Amino acid sequence: MDESTREGLLYDKRPDGKVKCRVCPRLCVIAEGKLGTCRTRQNIGGKCYTLIYGKVVSVAADPIEKKPLFHFHPGTMCLSLGTLGCNMRCLHCQNWQIAHADALEDGGQLRVLPPEKIPQVASSHGCQGVAWTYNEPTIWLEYALDGARACHEHGLYTVFVTNGYITQEALAIIAPHLDAYRVDIKGFRPETYKFLAKIKDVQPIFDAAVAAQKEYGCHVEIVTNIIPTVNDDEETLGSIAAWIARDLGKKTPWHVTRFHPYLELSHLPSTPIETLERALEIGRLAGLEFVYVGNVPGHPAENTVCPNCRRIAVRRDGYSLGEVNVREGYCVFCGEDLNIVQGDGLAAGGSGAGSGRG
Ligand code: SF4
Known part of the structure; x- marks a missing residue:
């Protein structure tokens, strides 16, 4: 052993x-x-x-905007860690080579990164925080816990990029050591999750997201990858938007991202821009103040617009920041709370540290 x-x-x-x-x-x-x-x-x-404690497959320094997290330390870089395995089997998984792999047959992909060394690696890559991402971090619980503790001891922020399929018991162990919880909501009906991800029960995903925010104080952002014929109907999108507004609050960011044909869903078309814009409208009608269109570089809905004065609070182009009009999380023009956890990377009146990193 x-x-x-x-x-x-x-x-x-x-x-x-x-x-x-x-x-x-x-x-x-x-x-x-x-x-x-x-x-x-x-x-x-x-x-x-x-079998994967301290074993990583992927290590990269990414702009936090790539996770995507738009309201959490904007303009900073985070060290992104991934390993093998996942508790879902999504038909369109972008990382299937690692997520659908078997830890007993790693083919030499895994290398050792002890948790106490993570802060040093993050700092050497110019990162202000660490994200457990690429595959599902829930199954990496023991390593993520020790790594997150080490990061906090060194003043680094910690992020879970997760499918949210975690028990409340496991959440109670890891969430107190997380600063941000970026969760995919792939649908609203159990049938959608059964088809797409091969799981039966969806309520734990919704319950965990709410608990992460309300009980453990994590900053939460939601992503829905909108897939034609799978989760692009008005009822699904309306239900997700209404749930976010009701259970997480209207200032919780919702990213509606463009799907591209891949893996077992190669037969489907890319999401039409009109569908994404309809989702944007549905989110806004539900009262959500920050809805973003993702995977469409240059779309105006990449920007953060102040919900009160309607001026641009953060201008983005892909993962790069442009004009920034936020101070300590508030709009510099009218003082509106933008629900932005502001780090060193984003300073009012200029461009963030992420600028140009695309
Ligand atoms: S219950 Fe445990 S062993 Fe089963 S998929 Fe989840 S983390 Fe893996």
Whole structure:
């Protein structure tokens, strides 16, 4: 057993020698020698082990806008970490080579990055924070926890870019150590999630997002990748928008992003711009103050517009910042609260540190 194989934090031992993992709502019951659905947790001798502690596949310095997070330390760079495995199996997964991989057959992709070394790597890459992203960080619970603690000790912010499929127990362990929770909401009906991501129950995703914000004080932003014929109907988009406005608040950013044909959804067209603009309208009609169009560089709905005075608070072009009219999270023109957690990268009256990094 190497150092990346650690006993899991949340599981039950069963009299029949199987283990029941409680990290995500799949609640896998795993027989001796077998792996859970995420392909990263194994029953070894009647105990549940994570096989990916401290093992990373992807390490990159990204603008925070790329996550996308538009209201959280805009203009800063964050160290992005990913590993193998996922607890969903999305038909259009952009990172399927790692997310659908098996930790026992990593093919030499994994390398070791101990959690205590993360802050040093982040600083050497000019990053002000760290994001667990690319694959699903929930299944990396033990490593993310130790890494997030180390980051906070060094004054770095911490971000989960997540599908949100996490148990309340696991959330209670990690969320107190997270500053931002960027969650995908892929649909509103269970059938959509069953088709797209191969999961049955969706309520835990909504409940976790609300708890991350209300109980643990995380900054929350929502992303919906709008896929033609799958989740682009008015009822779905209206339901998501209404849920955000009601349960997370009207100042919670909603990113509606363009889908491009990929993997098992290669037969579908790219999302028409009109569909994204209709989603924008639906979000605004629901009362949401910050709705963004994503994956359409140069679209005017990349900018943050003050919901009170209607002037541009942050001008963006892709991942780059232009004009910035925000001070300590408030509009410099009228004083409106923009729900922006402002870091060193964004200063009123000029361009953010992310400018030109595209
Ligand atoms: S984290 Fe993995 S092993 Fe645990 S319940 Fe979720 S999919 Fe199953």
